[in-house]
Amino acid sequence: xRLPPRPRLTWKDDGTPVDERVGDVYYSVEDGLxxxxxxxxxxxxxxxxxxxxxxxxxAAYTIAELGFGTGLNFLAAWQMxxxxxxxxxxLHFVSFEGYPLDRDEARRALAPWPELAVLADRLCAKWPVxxxxxxxxxxxxxxxxxxxxxxxIEDSLPRSDLTADAWFLDGFSPAKNNAxxxxxxxxxxxxxxxxxTRAATFTVAxxxxxxxxxxxxEVEKHPGHGRKRERLExxxxxxxxxxxxxxxxxxxxxxxxxxxxxISGACLAYALQQRGAAVRVFDQSSGPAQxxxxxxxxxxxxxxxxxxxxxxxxxxxxxxxxxxxxxDLPGAAFTETTHRPRDEAEATRFEKVLADPPLxxxxxxxxxxxxxxxxxxxxxxxxELLPALLHDIDVSWGGAVDLDLDALSANGRRFDAIVLAGGxxxxxxxxxxxxxxxxxxxxxxxxxxxxxxxxxxxxxxxLAIGETRLWGATFGDQTGPAPRISAAAQAENISALARxxxxxRGEASRAKLVSRAGVRATTADRLPLIxxxxxxxxxxxxxxxxxxxxxxxxADGFARAGIFVASGYGSRGFTWAPWAARILTATLFGxxxxxxxxxxxxxxxxxxILRPLKRGTx
Numbered sequence: 066x067r068l069p070p071r072p073r074l075t076w077k078d079d080g081t082p083v084d085e086r087v088g089d090v091y092y093s094v095e096d097g098l099x100x101x102x103x104x105x106x107x108x109x110x111x112x113x114x115x116x117x118x119x120x121x122x123x124a125a126y127t128i129a130e131l132g133f134g135t136g137l138n139f140l141a142a143w144q145m146x147x148x149x150x151x152x153x154x155x156l157h158f159v160s161f162e163g164y165p166l167d168r169d170e171a172r173r174a175l176a177p178w179p180e181l182a183v184l185a186d187r188l189c190a191k192w193p194v195x196x197x198x199x200x201x202x203x204x205x206x207x208x209x210x211x212x213x214x215x216x217x218i219e220d221s222l223p224r225s226d227l228t229a230d231a232w233f234l235d236g237f238s239p240a241k242n243n244a245x246x247x248x249x250x251x252x253x254x255x256x257x258x259x260x261x262t263r264a265a266t267f268t269v270a271x272x273x274x275x276x277x278x279x280x281x282x283e284v285e286k287h288p289g290h291g292r293k294r295e296r297l298e299x300x301x302x303x304x305x306x307x308x309x310x311x312x313x314x315x316x317x318x319x320x321x322x323x324x325x326x327x328i329s330g331a332c333l334a335y336a337l338q339q340r341g342a343a344v345r346v347f348d349q350s351s352g353p354a355q356x357x358x359x360x361x362x363x364x365x366x367x368x369x370x371x372x373x374x375x376x377x378x379x380x381x382x383x384x385x386x387x388x389x390x391x392x393d394l395p396g397a398a399f400t401e402t403t404h405r406p407r408d409e410a411e412a413t414r415f416e417k418v419l420a421d422p423p424l425x426x427x428x429x430x431x432x433x434x435x436x437x438x439x440x441x442x443x444x445x446x447x448x449e450l451l452p453a454l455l456h457d458i459d460v461s462w463g464g465a466v467d468l469d470l471d472a473l474s475a476n477g478r479r480f481d482a483i484v485l486a487g488g489x490x491x492x493x494x495x496x497x498x499x500x501x502x503x504x505x506x507x508x509x510x511x512x513x514x515x516x517x518x519x520x521x522x523x524x525x526x527x528l529a530i531g532e533t534r535l536w537g538a539t540f541g542d543q544t545g546p547a548p549r550i551s552a553a554a555q556a557e558n559i560s561a562l563a564r565x566x567x568x569x570r571g572e573a574s575r576a577k578l579v580s581r582a583g584v585r586a587t588t589a590d591r592l593p594l595i596x597x598x599x600x601x602x603x604x605x606x607x608x609x610x611x612x613x614x615x616x617x618x619x620a621d622g623f624a625r626a627g628i629f630v631a632s633g634y635g636s637r638g639f640t641w642a643p644w645a646a647r648i649l650t651a652t653l654f655g656x657x658x659x660x661x662x663x664x665x666x667x668x669x670x671x672x673x674i675l676r677p678l679k680r681g682t683x
């Protein structure tokens with residue numbers, strides 16, 4: 066089953082939640098919040114450790130936790146950070162949960178603590194979607210990020226990509242929940258620690274003490290909280306204190322150039338500035354929403370695969386990231402999309418998806434007669450959205466950009482890093498990325514009848530319904546230097562509209578149609594390029610060693626220093642862009658990754674060179 070299972074929740078008379086699956090409570094009946102503060106926060110030296118590490122770690126601090134549960138430990142840490150954290154610091158909280166609560170259960174479980182009510186409401190407002198994978202939620206006004214890995218711990222922990230300053234070991238009792246305390250986990254926790262990383266837990270079970278000690282932790286017993294006589298504190302004495310150094314130099318506001326102000330560059334600039342970077346965007350257009358990202362409407366809906374593969378999971382992670390990222394921005398509205406199968410093969414895929422759905426009923430539903438109803442898709446207005454993302458960002462509009470990648474300079478100005486987010490224009494300037502240009506044309510008109518925001522989809526074609534009716538898009542070869550509107554593409558779109566919905570086809574036949582064409586950069590595997598720009602010459606020189614290693618390569622292998630890529634989005638630019646922005650922001654700042662190790666390799670730009678090397682065509 067792809068959907069993560071729910072806990073078997075019951076409630077004691079005093080309001081304490083219990084998971085009958087393991088027969089244990091989520092928090093102490095004496096006072097769960099006091100226990101969180103005493104066992105985990107104080108047990109890991111907080112808040113004092115935040116200030117001790119502030120200078121050398123750019124005031125960023127990462128807490129990792131086994132067992133998210135009600136989110137109580139996260140809220141306790143968030144509250145302390147607001148009150149006593151470094152003035153310009155950032156708190157990262159990474160948690161692992163196999164049996165997630167739903168939003169209403171979390172609200173009820175957190176109700177006993179009025180002092181947490183404001184933060185609990187903010188958390189529940191963004192409560193993670195029930196889905197296996199990685200979701201990242203952020204509250205930049207408080208400089209706090211939550212990254213939640215949902216799935217069985219034996220699957221999610223090995224795939225995670227982070228280095229923690231502290232570990233909260235807060236699964237259910239070891240006697241009742243063996244999986245969260247298995248001996249195979251201790252080396253994985255140590256791999257995600259640096260010298261001096263602290264760990265804390267409420268239990269002093271012998272298996273836990275021995276597991277931590279064998280993994281390289283120095284373990285001590287301390288007086289317990291409430292009815293528990295003792296608890297554990299530990300410190301990792303292996304590793305290096307510099308294991309999680311960021312790529313950027315240790316300056317207050319690292320200087321980052323973003324090349325391209327379409328949806329890719331705009332999301333990047335927005336995320337980087339929120340994280341504390343000084344961002345400068347360069348674009349050849351005269352203003353926002355004029356290139357390929359400038360259609361009047363854009364639809365964000367998921368591509369759901371029947372199999373539980375790395376590709377299927379990253380497509381889902383990106384979709385959920387887009388939902389969270391756009392939620393409160395101008396020009397973005399949630400809507401429902403009716404997705405009908407275009408042929409028998411797609412109908413069969415939809416049936417398999419519904420037989421083992423990756424999303425719950427709050428997100429996905431079966432349609433009578435066949436098809437999917439995406440209940441939290443997004444209808445975007447780029448003319449409002451892009452200016453909102455670029456608000457307060459330093460943008461250089463118009464004219465070519467003089468780039469010197471070796472010197473990390475743009476228009477004669479040096480930066481700490483450069484992110485290339487220019488879309489299809491990069492196909493010619495960076496041929497090693499093997500980008501293919503595809504022409505997409507849409508049609509639209511202004512309707513005289515009101516209709517609620519919604520969308521229809523079938524195969525590659527979609528219709529966005531609002532005051533503006535827009536549909537398409539074609540997916541043809543681009544041969545010329547710039548996109549061109551064609552009568553053949555318009556005819557193809559009109560034919561597709563008749564299949565999508567005959568009613569709207571009838572209205573469109575009486576309306577004044579407007580055509581718009583754009584060029585999209587795609588890759589052979591239809592996955593984006595997100596990560597460091599690879600060094601082609603170095604990879605070619607290392608052909609023999611790569612072959613001996615079985616053509617395995619890290620996501621950041623053979624990277625050109627300080628240069629990154631965010632491109633190859635194809636027809637899913639508005640879906641990939643928020644996710645890519647979070648990935649690259651985490652990479653640049655040395656933050657916990659919002660994706661798994663497998664995902665980073667699947668989207669790594671160096672795969673575009675590794676593939677022909679392996680085939681012997683380069």
